[in-house]
Amino acid sequence: MDLGIRGKYSFAQYAQYYYHKIGNILLPQGWQYQKSDYSVINYNVAIKKQIYSPNEYMALNALSEARLGTMFTDFSLGASAKVGLFKSVFSNDIAYDFQISAEASAFVKFVAHNGTIQGDLKNNPNVYEIKSPYIEHIVGSYSALAKARYKKN
Numbered sequence: 001m002d003l004g005i006r007g008k009y010s011f012a013q014y015a016q017y018y019y020h021k022i023g024n025i026l027l028p029q030g031w032q033y034q035k036s037d038y039s040v041i042n043y044n045v046a047i048k049k050q051i052y053s054p055n056e057y058m059a060l061n062a063l064s065e066a067r068l069g070t071m072f073t074d075f076s077l078g079a080s081a082k083v084g085l086f087k088s089v090f091s092n093d094i095a096y097d098f099q100i101s102a103e104a105s106a107f108v109k110f111v112a113h114n115g116t117i118q119g120d121l122k123n124n125p126n127v128y129e130i131k132s133p134y135i136e137h138i139v140g141s142y143s144a145l146a147k148a149r150y151k152k153n
Helices: 012-022
Strands: 002-006 038-052 058-069 072-085 098-114 138-150
Touching: 038 072, 058 098
Parallel strands: none
Antiparallel strands: 002 038, 038 058, 058 072, 072 098, 098 138
């Protein structure tokens, strides 16, 4: 579950300015146009199910995620493939002191509401927002990850 505030009282402006200053990056503009404050309440559920593992060095997983709330309402389906020397999250059989792996994931997301560009669900007329017909409701994403871990006994 995600709980928070969006808008001026989230203090995101100050955090963004701080990171831009210490990174010597041009300061962002446009904070005077930020959306009005509203509460963020989001329920999130994610499921990962191993669907194929021919040996202890490979795994193929099915992934799904659902988010419902004031910030995001969407549903994702995807898959991930992992190779390497790793402990499976689905079993306690193999435990290595040293683990190394590479993983690639791909998702298709079905978007009903995205509060970062559509604003709050109250349709505040004083706030600029992009209306639903003008956003992409089906989007794809992918990621890749390389990981190494050493556990000292």
